[in-house]
Amino acid sequence: MGKNHKDISMAVIRRLPKYHRYLKDLLDKEVYRISSKELSAMMGFTASQIRQDLNNFGGFGQQGYGYNVEELYGEIQKILGLMASYNTVIVGSGNLGQAIANYTNFQKYGFKLMALFDTNPKLIGMKIRDVPVFDIDELQGFIDEKQVDIGIICTPKEFAQDIADKLVKSGVSAIWNFAPIDLKVPEDIIIENVHLSDSLFILSYLLNNQE
Amino acid sequence: MGKNHKDISMAVIRRLPKYHRYLKDLLDKEVYRISSKELSAMMGFTASQIRQDLNNFGGFGQQGYGYNVEELYGEIQKILGLMASYNTVIVGSGNLGQAIANYTNFQKYGFKLMALFDTNPKLIGMKIRDVPVFDIDELQGFIDEKQVDIGIICTPKEFAQDIADKLVKSGVSAIWNFAPIDLKVPEDIIIENVHLSDSLFILSYLLNNQE
Numbered sequence: 001m002g003k004n005h006k007d008i009s010m011a012v013i014r015r016l017p018k019y020h021r022y023l024k025d026l027l028d029k030e031v032y033r034i035s036s037k038e039l040s041a042m043m044g045f046t047a048s049q050i051r052q053d054l055n056n057f058g059g060f061g062q063q064g065y066g067y068n069v070e071e072l073y074g075e076i077q078k079i080l081g082l083m084a085s086y087n088t089v090i091v092g093s094g095n096l097g098q099a100i101a102n103y104t105n106f107q108k109y110g111f112k113l114m115a116l117f118d119t120n121p122k123l124i125g126m127k128i129r130d131v132p133v134f135d136i137d138e139l140q141g142f143i144d145e146k147q148v149d150i151g152i153i154c155t156p157k158e159f160a161q162d163i164a165d166k167l168v169k170s171g172v173s174a175i176w177n178f179a180p181i182d183l184k185v186p187e188d189i190i191i192e193n194v195h196l197s198d199s200l201f202i203l204s205y206l207l208n209n210q211e
Numbered sequence: 212m213g214k215n216h217k218d219i220s221m222a223v224i225r226r227l228p229k230y231h232r233y234l235k236d237l238l239d240k241e242v243y244r245i246s247s248k249e250l251s252a253m254m255g256f257t258a259s260q261i262r263q264d265l266n267n268f269g270g271f272g273q274q275g276y277g278y279n280v281e282e283l284y285g286e287i288q289k290i291l292g293l294m295a296s297y298n299t300v301i302v303g304s305g306n307l308g309q310a311i312a313n314y315t316n317f318q319k320y321g322f323k324l325m326a327l328f329d330t331n332p333k334l335i336g337m338k339i340r341d342v343p344v345f346d347i348d349e350l351q352g353f354i355d356e357k358q359v360d361i362g363i364i365c366t367p368k369e370f371a372q373d374i375a376d377k378l379v380k381s382g383v384s385a386i387w388n389f390a391p392i393d394l395k396v397p398e399d400i401i402i403e404n405v406h407l408s409d410s411l412f413i414l415s416y417l418l419n420n421q422e
Contacts, residue, residue, distance in 0.1 A: 013416055017409035021391065044393075080412045081419030095313060099306035105391075106411060150414065174418050176411060180232065180316075182255075190421065192414035194407065198228035200317060200387060201291045203403035205224055207360065207385050208292030210401065 008056045008079070015053060016076050018043065023073040035066035085110045087147060088176075091163050092154035093118035093126075093133045096178055100152060101128040114146050139163075143170035152176045153183075219267045219290075226264060227287050229254065234284040246277035288320075296321045298358060299387075302374050303365035304329035304337075304344045307389055311363060312339040325357055350374075354381035363387045364394075 022043055026034060036054075040047040054067065057075045077083055090097045093116040100106075101113055116133040118124060126133045134142065142148070151167035153160050153175060160179035167175060174190035177183055180197055233254055237245060247265070251258040265278065268286045288294055299317075301308045304327040311317075312324055327344040329335060337344045345353065353359070362378035364371050364386060371390035378386060385401035388394055391408055 014413060016416070017406070017412040018393075020412065021393075021406075021409075079416065081415040082412065084415070084419065086415065086418070095306045095310035099310055100407070102306060103407070105408065109408075109412075109415075111411065111415075149418065173421075174414055176414055182229075182232075188421070190414060190417045192410055192417070194405065194410050195228070195232075196311070196314070196405065197316065197320075198232075199403055199405050200322065201228040201231065201293065201320070202225060203361065203385055203387055203401060204292040204295070204297065204320075204322075205227070205290065206401045206403070207297070208295065210384075210399070 012053050012056055013079075015045075016080055019053070020073070020076050020080065020082075023069055023076065026069045027073060032069050033066050034069055039067070082109045085112060086149040087112055087114050088150040088152055089114055089139070089143065089148050090116045090152045090154055091118075091136065091139065091167070092156075092159075092178075093120070093123045093128070094154065097152075097154035098128050100154065100178075101131060104129070111150070114148060115142060117142075136163075140166055140170045143167070143172060148172050150174045150176060152178070154178050157181045223264050223267055224290075226256075227291055230264070231284065231287050231291065231293075234280055234287065237280045238284060243280050244277045245280055250278070293320045296323060297360040298323055298325050299361040299363055300325055300350070300354065300359050301327045301363045301365055302329075302347065302350065302378070303367075303370075303389075304331070304334045304339070305365065308363075308365035309339050311365065311389075312342060315340070322361070325359060326353060328353075347374075351377055351381045354378070354383060359383050361385045361387060363389070365389050368392045 022039065036047040036050045039050050043050070054072065057079065088111050090101055090113065097116055101116060107113070113131050116128060116131060117136045117139050118133055119136050123133050124135050149172060151172045153163055155163055157179045160177065160181050161183055164175055164177070164183040164185055168185055168189055174192070175183065175185065177191060177193045178196070180195055182193070183191060185191060233250065247258040247261040250261050254261070265283065268290065299322050301312055301324065308327055312327060318324070324342050327339060327342060328347045328350050329344055330347050334344050335346050359381070360383060362383040364374055366374055368390045371388065371392050372394055375386055375388070375394040375396055379396055379400055385403070386394065386396065388402060388404045389407070391406055393404070394402060396402060
């Protein structure tokens with residue numbers, strides 16, 4: 001029945017959200033089975049890479065049948081932890097914080113936005129999709145009371161470490177960080193970064209080194 | 212004097228923006244030389260990884276001296292193409308598009324934002340940091356005239372492919388895509404994706420598979 005999830009390499013895990021995306025699209029188009037060859041043509045991975053990746057989750061591919069899209073999708077959701085429910089807060093309620101608050105898709109996968117926080121009096125008291133923006137001074141009290149799992153940092157770089165410290169102290173388990181800085185947190189806190197400028201600089205490299 | 216840039220592996224290249232970030236911080240703190248050991252402690256790469264990575268760019272590390280921060284920073288900027296100048300447009304001027312328009316940092320590295328585009332009459336005619344928001348119908352004419360290099364897609368998923376087609380037809384060389392979809396473009400067009408949900412799902416995996 002496949003390996004224990006913990007035995008799957010991080011390289012494979014990092015490809016799972018892409019499989020998740022493509023399988024969801026297939027389900028939306030009412031496609032219920034697919035071969036590794038077809039998936040390969042869609043996703044740009046080799047068919048052998050796909051078979052190897054998906055073998056990690058057990059016997060979903062059948063000779064002459066291909067993959068059961070629904071089963072595979074369900075299994076990947078389970079591995080990614082998308083069947084659970086998470087309380088989240090966003091710290092920094094400018095454009096980026098609001099953009100993330102408006103991604104209703106995240107809600108569908110169990111990420112519940114409880115509140116946003118900011119220092120700007122013009123933003124405090126606002127609501128983004130019915131979710132209130134509070135004063136940042138209320139952050140720690142709120143997290144203690146509401147059992148927040150994930151703190152999302154959308155502040156400028158210079159405030160990010162201080163916010164991370166506060167989030168950790170109040171008991172969040174994970175930080176999704178958009179500030180262009182690598183935060184220092186205790187080892188048991190999970191950090192996932194979205195460094196926009198890193199991505200833009202890779203694009204600029206590619207633009208300058210085109211074949 | 213180091214390898215030709217084209218001979219450096221993409222795995223090394225993808226680490227360069229992180230070096231760039233740390234070296235910039237060092238320069239801001241007026242630190243002008245650093246050993247691979249010190250860089251290692253800061254960045255979380257092993258010292259041997261760092262030496263191996265930086266060897267690709269030639270003789271910047273000196274026994275007993277360490278690296279010249281300024282030289283190394285300059286070389287990495289050159290490799291990443293951050294000494295050039297790029298004309299960019301943002302398509303989709305909601306929160307995310309505005310957030311990116313407000314990253315004044317990008318401007319510093321040569322990414323000049325020429326215009327934003329949207330379909331929403333409430334946004335058309337606005338200015339974000341003095342940059343106008345135009346009707347999306349004007350996109351192709353604008354790109355033709357202004358020689359835009361990079362199109363930044365911040366639209367919902369369902370419009371992204373159509374916008375990408377228009378950008379390509381008008382002659383952009385690269386697309387920075389924030390829509391949660393893998394765009395189909397001709398091979399000579401450079402695509403760099405920021406798939407936010409992929410990153411969030413990895414965070415959720417880590418949260419569920421903590422040691």
